[in-house]
Amino acid sequence: MKFGFMLLPRNLDETREVARIGDAAGYHWMGVADSPTVYQDSFLHQLEVARATERIRIGPMVTHLVARHPVIVGNLLATFNEFTGGRGMAAIGTGNSAARGLGLAPATMAELEEGVGALESYWRGEPAAYSSTTYPDSRIPGTGFARTRPELLVAADGPRGTELAGRVGDGLFYGGTLDADVIARRVAAVRTRGGSRSVWVGPSASVRATKDEVRDDLGAMIVAMANRAFRGDLSDRNLPAEIERDVREMWRRYDYAFHADNSRPANLDVVTPALADYLIDHLCVWGDEDRWRARLDRLEADGCDGVMFIMGQADQAAALREITERLVALGRLPAPVAG
DSSP states (O other): OEEEEEEOOSOHHHHHHHHHHHHHHTOSEEEEEOOTTTSSOHHHHHHHHHHHOSSOEEEEESBOSSSSOHHHHHHHHHHHHHHTTSOBEEEEOSOSHHHHTTTOOOOOHHHHHHHHHHHHHHHHTOOEEEOOSSSTTEEEOOOSOOOOOOEEEEEEOSHHHHHHHTTSSSEEEEOSOOOHHHHHHHHHHHHTTOTTOEEEEOOEEOOOSSHHHHHHHHTTHHHHHHHHHSOSOOTTSOOOHHHHHHHHHHHHHOOGGGTTOTTSOTTGGGSOHHHHHHHHHHHEEOSSHHHHHHHHHHHHHTTOOEEEEEOOOSSHHHHHHHHHHHHHHTTSSOOOOOO
C-alpha cells in the first residue's frame, strides 16, 4: 500500500519544508489543497513542490470544474506534468469549499463526467463540448496537439461518485467514512468494471493517544472532515440517526470563509461533541501504534491501494514528521538512511 499526504498551502517556506520531508521519506504522492477562498494558490505551490523535490508525485487535492473551465484545468495539469517529467497526479471532484465558498453550486455527477471526458479529449488534441450551470454550451476546439496526460482520480465518497470513478479516469480518491462495510461497497463499485483503476482513501491523521488530544491536534480540520465527507445523499454512509441530525445542522451553520483554517477556527462550534467523536473514529487514523496498525491493515485488506493523509495541524512539517515516524515504526515506510 502506498502513502501520500495533503498540505494546506499557507506559505511557500512551509510548503518547501514539508515537500522535502515527504520526498526524502519515500511518500508516493503529495496533494496540495485547492481551496482559493482560504489558502494560497494550489498550482503555484505545486510548482514550488516540484522545484524542491525529485521523486514524489504532485497534484491538486481536490481540483474542480466549477470556478475554472475544463480547458484551464486541463492545460494546468498537462503543462505541470510535462514540467515535472510525468510526476503529475491529480484528484478532481464536484467542488465543495471552492465552489460553495463563492456561492456557486458544486457540479452534478453528469457535469463531472462530461468534464472529465472534456479533459481527456483536450489532452488528445480533439474537440470537446462541456455544458454546466457555470459554462453553458461551451466548446473546446480540436488542436491536433496531444498533451502529456497526468494520472487522474475522481474524488468522491458517495455511491454515485464512486460508480463514476469506475467509468472514467484512473480510479477513486475516497474521502468518506472508514466504516469497513461502506469502503467494501466503494471498492467494489470501482472494480466491477475490471481494469487497473486504483483506490486511494483520504483520512485525517494524528498520532495523539486520546480523542481530546486529537481534537486539539487537528483543530478546525475536525469540522472540515464532516464538511468534506458528508455531503449530498447520506443514505449510504451507515450514519446513526443522531449523527445524521448533527451533520445536517453542521451544513446549515458552516462558514466556507473559514474552511479548515486552524488560524481562524470560526467553525469549531458547529460540530457537536458527539459528532466530533464520531468523526475521529470514522474519518481519522489516530492513536498508538497498535491502533494505527489495525486501521492500515484493514484498509489494505479492504482493497485500498493508497492512503493520503489529510493534514490540518497548525505545524504541518511537525505533523508530517510524526506521521512518518509512525509509518517507519510500523514498517510501512523505509527507515531513514543513517548519516
